[in-house]
Amino acid sequence: MCIYCSINSCIIVITNKWAKKMDPNTISNENSKELLDALTHIWNHTFSFLNSMALKCAIQLEIPDAIQKHGKPITLKELANSLSIHPNKTHSLYQLMRLLVHSNFFIIKKSTPNQEETYDLTLNSQLLLKNHPFNQSPFAILEMDPIITESAHHLDEWFKNENDEDESPFHMIQGKKIYEHISSELKFNDLFNEAMSCDSRIISKVLVNSSEFKGLVEGVESLVDVGGGDGTMGKAIAEAYPEMQCIVFDLPHVVNGLQGNGRNLTYVGGRMFDAIPHAQVILIKWAFHNWSDENVIKALKRCKEALPNKGGKLIIIEMVMGIPSDNVNYSNAQLLIDMQMLSASRGKERTEQQWKSLFLDAGFRDYNILPILGPRSIIQVFPA
Structure with a gap:
């Protein structure tokens, strides 16, 4: 058998294997996990543009500069006040910061007397500061x-x-x-x-x-x-x-x-x-x-x-x-x-x-x- 025939045979076997897995009447626990992992993979790539948009929002709101100006890790309420964000949008700011923390642009610390969560800069967000010699915001x-x-x-x-x-x-x-x-x-x-x-x-x-x-x-x-x-x-x-x-x-x-x-x-x-x-x-x-x-x-x-x-x-x-x-x-x-x-x-x-x-x-x-x-x-x- 030539190599191309062998490859085609393998493709047919793989295709048939996955066709069986897609049959809702024969999905095993293992198959279910694989399908959910694939679904999540699609989600992650579908919504990955929001990583970019969250970064753009942080730069345009000047969040890194606000934290630097504060002089120490900043609470969510302090950050909202410094950005002149309406109090009703504070929780929305939390959603933005949660993603940016996950993306390693900011880090959460427990630095207040009552151990309230505060946000601090990482090296990644320091490179977005207006006064940083290597500011990458324009790029x-x-x-x-x-x-x-x-x-x-x-x-x-x-x-x-x-x-x-x-x-x-x-x-x-x-x-x-x-x-x-x-x-x-x-x-x-x-x-x-x-x-x-x-x-x-x-x-x-x-x-x-x-x-x-x-x-x-x-x-x-x-x-x-x-x-x-x-x-x-x-x-x-x-x-x-x-x-x-x-x-x-x-x-x-x-x-x-x-x-x-x-x-x-x-x-x-x-x-x-x-x-x-x-x-x-x-x-x-x-x-x-x-x-x-x-x-x-x-x-x-x-x-x-x-x-x-x-x-x-x-x-x-x-x-x-x-x-x-x-x-x-x-x-x-x-x-x-x-x-x-x-x-x-x-x-x-x-x-x-x-x-x-x-x-x-x-x-x-x-x-x-x-x-x-x-x-x-x-x-x-x-x-x-």
């Missing part, structure tokens, strides 16, 4: 903006399209690509830039204090941060390595009006698909996952042209799908963001083999991967 609000989430409601419609004219679900719904929308809507453009900056703030600090990154840039005289936005990453590197000449390279409308430090940081406008300023190291953070393989290869070739053959390297900060990790949150984040890329720009997170194919097609000779940034990795790529 969260951007990704939960209705104009972003609406696209995901039309994934089935996009998949059913017989033609490929609509680049992404976002393009199909909005009539333009996401980057066209960003550049045309001032308020959304500001939110996008702020979101990218807050991500760069935390990653840049992790990098400049990382022994692995120090090893990557030791002795480097020049570096170009491609797609560097307002220069958050470039500034951090320039300050950490004052002998290194750093260029922040992005679209003209992004860098227009931005000033360097007059020493080792400058801004240059342009498109990475046309040409990239020459440097010993080119850094690209979280940009390629927005683009098709064809566009990534085009940009990689521009990178190769801008690098010296000897001593030059490309440093990419991106996800590498499938790298083993003991942290299940990393793989969950990768899978979810991969779907977000599909919905917003028809981009994708790539496996090591997919990255390797792109590098070889663009003319690079070798690479290595350092999985040291949580769900993301540092990929070093070397020209031929």
Whole structure:
């Protein structure tokens, strides 16, 4: 029997097995538990969007800031008063906080004289504080903006399209690509830039204090941060390595009006698909996952042209799908963001083999991967 026949036989056996289980007249106790577990699994995924909405509500109500301002763990009544919430809605606030505690954004303590429950911050909610140096609220609000989430409601419609004219679900719904929308809507453009900056703030600090990154840039005289936005990453590197000449390279409308430090940081406008300023190291953070393989290869070739053959390297900060990790949150984040890329720009997170194919097609000779940034990795790529 061929392998395909064997597989089909197995599928038939499994299907018949479950068909019997679904017969209401033959459901055993074991079958009942399995069915209820499956039902609960469906519920958890059906209602999981409310985790996002609860987080969005907490940010917009400024609950983390209210707890910080209180100066100590806060009771539910104190929290309601500080948020100017009507007393009749205090129990509703309790429902919200109960979910946010379950999601590990807050923690319950017994810290009053009568052992009343109080709420305190966790590290997760500290990263939502307005005055926190690594505040991630802009990123969260951007990704939960209705104009972003609406696209995901039309994934089935996009998949059913017989033609490929609509680049992404976002393009199909909005009539333009996401980057066209960003550049045309001032308020959304500001939110996008702020979101990218807050991500760069935390990653840049992790990098400049990382022994692995120090090893990557030791002795480097020049570096170009491609797609560097307002220069958050470039500034951090320039300050950490004052002998290194750093260029922040992005679209003209992004860098227009931005000033360097007059020493080792400058801004240059342009498109990475046309040409990239020459440097010993080119850094690209979280940009390629927005683009098709064809566009990534085009940009990689521009990178190769801008690098010296000897001593030059490309440093990419991106996800590498499938790298083993003991942290299940990393793989969950990768899978979810991969779907977000599909919905917003028809981009994708790539496996090591997919990255390797792109590098070889663009003319690079070798690479290595350092999985040291949580769900993301540092990929070093070397020209031929």
